[in-house]
Amino acid sequence: MKILISLYLKDLLRNKMLGIMVILVPIIFYPLIYWGITQFLMVKSGFEESRKVNLYYRIVDPGFSDLKDSIAAIRSLVPVETAEPETEKNGISLIVTRLNELPRYEVLLDSSNAVHKSFYGGLEEKLTAYYQTELEKLMTDKNYQKEYFRVYNIESVNIEGQNEIITKILSFIIPLMAVISIISSVAAASVELGSGHSEDKTTETTLTIPADRKDVILSKFFTVVIYGMLAGLVNFILLVTMIIVIFKNMIGQVEAGLADFDWGLIINFKNLSISFVSLVLIAFFVSLIFVTAAGFASKRKDGNIMVSPFTAIITYLPLVIVIPAIEPNILIAMTPVLNIAFALKLIISNDLNIAFIAEAVAFSFIWVIVMYRFLFPFLLEEEVLLGYSNTSLIRKIKIKMGKWKKK
Amino acid sequence: MEEKIIIKNLCKEFYDPQRGIVKAVDNVSFSAYKGEVFGLLGPNGAGKTTTLRMMATLMKPNSGSIQIAGYDTENDPRNVRRSIGYMSSSTALYPRLSPREIITYFAELNDYPKNEIPMRVEKIIRYFGIGDYADTYSEKLSTGMKQITSIARTIVHDPPVLILDEPSSGLDVIVAQKIHNYINDLKNEGKTIIFSSHNMGEVEKICDRIGIINNGKLLTVGTINELRTISSKYYLEEIFIYFVNEFEKRVENAY
Numbered sequence: 001m002k003i004l005i006s007l008y009l010k011d012l013l014r015n016k017m018l019g020i021m022v023i024l025v026p027i028i029f030y031p032l033i034y035w036g037i038t039q040f041l042m043v044k045s046g047f048e049e050s051r052k053v054n055l056y057y058r059i060v061d062p063g064f065s066d067l068k069d070s071i072a073a074i075r076s077l078v079p080v081e082t083a084e085p086e087t088e089k090n091g092i093s094l095i096v097t098r099l100n101e102l103p104r105y106e107v108l109l110d111s112s113n114a115v116h117k118s119f120y121g122g123l124e125e126k127l128t129a130y131y132q133t134e135l136e137k138l139m140t141d142k143n144y145q146k147e148y149f150r151v152y153n154i155e156s157v158n159i160e161g162q163n164e165i166i167t168k169i170l171s172f173i174i175p176l177m178a179v180i181s182i183i184s185s186v187a188a189a190s191v192e193l194g195s196g197h198s199e200d201k202t203t204e205t206t207l208t209i210p211a212d213r214k215d216v217i218l219s220k221f222f223t224v225v226i227y228g229m230l231a232g233l234v235n236f237i238l239l240v241t242m243i244i245v246i247f248k249n250m251i252g253q254v255e256a257g258l259a260d261f262d263w264g265l266i267i268n269f270k271n272l273s274i275s276f277v278s279l280v281l282i283a284f285f286v287s288l289i290f291v292t293a294a295g296f297a298s299k300r301k302d303g304n305i306m307v308s309p310f311t312a313i314i315t316y317l318p319l320v321i322v323i324p325a326i327e328p329n330i331l332i333a334m335t336p337v338l339n340i341a342f343a344l345k346l347i348i349s350n351d352l353n354i355a356f357i358a359e360a361v362a363f364s365f366i367w368v369i370v371m372y373r374f375l376f377p378f379l380l381e382e383e384v385l386l387g388y389s390n391t392s393l394i395r396k397i398k399i400k401m402g403k404w405k406k407k
Numbered sequence: 408m409e410e411k412i413i414i415k416n417l418c419k420e421f422y423d424p425q426r427g428i429v430k431a432v433d434n435v436s437f438s439a440y441k442g443e444v445f446g447l448l449g450p451n452g453a454g455k456t457t458t459l460r461m462m463a464t465l466m467k468p469n470s471g472s473i474q475i476a477g478y479d480t481e482n483d484p485r486n487v488r489r490s491i492g493y494m495s496s497s498t499a500l501y502p503r504l505s506p507r508e509i510i511t512y513f514a515e516l517n518d519y520p521k522n523e524i525p526m527r528v529e530k531i532i533r534y535f536g537i538g539d540y541a542d543t544y545s546e547k548l549s550t551g552m553k554q555i556t557s558i559a560r561t562i563v564h565d566p567p568v569l570i571l572d573e574p575s576s577g578l579d580v581i582v583a584q585k586i587h588n589y590i591n592d593l594k595n596e597g598k599t600i601i602f603s604s605h606n607m608g609e610v611e612k613i614c615d616r617i618g619i620i621n622n623g624k625l626l627t628v629g630t631i632n633e634l635r636t637i638s639s640k641y642y643l644e645e646i647f648i649y650f651v652n653e654f655e656k657r658v659e660n661a662y
Contacts (some may be wrong), residue, residue: 007501007512014503014544017445201497208463208493209516210485382466 054091194294195303
């Protein structure tokens with residue numbers, strides 16, 4: 001098999017047209033990514049601008065009443081003084097009391113509300129600044145030493161900052177683009193090795209070497225996996241480079257602060273290793289589907305027709321991962337390729353959903369068994385291997401089914 | 408004489424959407440000996456390629472048996488493949504590999520001793536006069552160059568039996584002549600060669616014995632002189648028509 005894989009791979013890698021196509025297709029998508037990211041960020045900024053959130057507050061200690069001015073300065077936050085702020089559900093609530101001569105804040109917000117979370121950052125900044133002012137005033141008035149005060153500390157739970165937002169964006173862009181590049185390269189390679197070799201009759205000559213038919217088909221399959229992986233990796237590197245070098249600056253122009261994004265959050269050893277493993281798995285499953293589909297055609301033209309619907313389905317499936325509202329579920333876990341892409345998205349965004357990943361692994365195994373047990377035998381049939389011109393696909397399936405019934 | 412190929416009652420059926428079940432090969436039996444060139448002569452669609460494909464283990468017969476170099480194609484296909492060199496009707500070369508690479512790969516794939524491969528490849532390249540274009544991608548070669556490379560690839564592992572499906576089809580006279588000379592040399596080395604063609608002159612020139620096949624049936628087998636005696640015709644074209652007509656008469660009488 002090694003020799004066959006080497007032979008097939010050499011022939012494929014020297015196919016310049018195929019190579020250019022494989023590299024070009026995803027690159028065509030890159031401007032779309034940039035457009036998508038900028039649109040997302042612009043919409044997000046506009047969305048925040050247009051939203052007003054009520055801040056229901058009660059300052060229990062009148063000594064801190066000047067905090068009202070600081071709160072009023074927060075953009076898009078409408079301060080409403082009330083006696084019972086904690087009962088309000090449609091806004092952020094704040095109660096200010098006194099503890100050890102300093103202000104003590106109690107903030108209530110809906111942690112599932114993204115708007116609340118995004119406004120909390122501004123509020124926290126003002127409250128912290130006011131606390132610091134009061135602390136300095138106290139130290140000056142009473143001549144206290146700074147080291148006797150505990151450092152002000154806020155425990156943040158479920159708070160999303162800019163880094164998390166970019167992490168989220170990139171966590172779907174990276175798997176999506178890698179998957180698309182793998183799909184396009186695997187589709188092209190499958191047609192070349194599956195249908196092209198039948199058309200050129202090279203399949204005939206390789207089937208007369210002292211090897212099993214299974215080995216010949218598996219060699220084609222592994223060659224396609226390797227080719228898909230190589231194309232995926234080349235595109236992955238191109239994509240990451242483009243994101244770092246070009247998008248970083250462009251995104252920075254749209255929303256201040258994003259240019260300072262910590263790339264270590266995305267481009268780190270853990271994520272790269274996970275991405276690599278996921279890309280291998282995706283290449284494996286896409287190849288499994290495409291080599292099978294292309295194997296049924298005896299000409300490149302027919303191979304493209306066989307592969308096209310699968311290309312369309314498999315390309316559009318991963319698009320699901322760009323929909324933020326979609327949570328991991330059993331249907332996604334059941335769908336080959338999509339389940340791995342989705343798991344990759346979750347892992348990159350640091351959302352380790354063990355149940356979903358376990359389901360995805362289980363269903364992937366089931367798919368491999370189904371493909372190997374029920375579809376792979378078709379590829380070994382001489383009608384399919386040699387591509388008899390007068391034998392239709394339906395007939396091929398009927399012949400195979402007839403043989404099974406006899407058994 | 409040592410029988411290298413023994414074919415008995417070989418049958419192969421195909422399904423055709425228009426014609427239903429078609430008997431591509433119908434009860435064909437013949438043998439070929441060591442150092443013999445056996446020609447299967449017949450028009451397009453006669454069943455030549457199907458017979459050769461079954462011999463090369465590419466297809467399984469519906470019934471009948473094939474033994475090549477002592478191995479049965481049904482029970483021991485791997486050893487059959489080890490004993491044959493098969494050349495399909497198309498040159499079947501990998502377009503972006505050079506003749507040298509293709510010949511080397513096929514020596515490796517056919518389990519030729521690894522340490523002897525470079526020497527063997529060089530010998531083959533020299534013998535077939537491929538040197539000038541040995542490192543050019545085969546997609547850039549002429550049809551004749553491709554065909555010669557294809558034969559070189561077929562014999563690189565030195566198999567005792569060669570199955571050649573219309574090896575000189577579509578070639579100019581000079582290249583066809585070269586190929587005939589190669590086949591003659593291989594015969595003299597003791598190889599058994601099964602050769603299919605619809606070119607009467609070619610078959611007459613290089614085959615020791617000829618099997619005439621039409622509509623899947625092997626009508627007769629013999630040397631050119633034997634066929635001339637039976638048919639009382641001189642030219643192979645006339646001999647071919649004689650046997651086709653004789654067979655049709657027999658079928659009519661049977662009904």
